Amino acid sequence: MLIISRKDAESILIRPGEDADPQMTLAELFSNGPIEITVFSATGNRVKMGVQAPTELSIWRQDAPKDAGTAA
Helix, strand or coil: CEEEEEECCCCEEEEECCCCCCCCCHHHHCCCCCCEEEEEEEECCEEEEEEECCCCEEEEECCCCHHHCEEC
């Protein structure tokens, strides 16, 4: 699970990882379950959340350069 904090109007991107098989079907991708987002805390304009997703997907902060992202 990736733990990330976001402020008001900030976002995350979820997209295929570099090692994802482009022939993989959605059924195969989600065979172990859906993407799960859990909010751990919300204080002022900041939310701390956890994102659990298939390893074939990458999760990025919107403001981070591509090479600085973190895969879940």
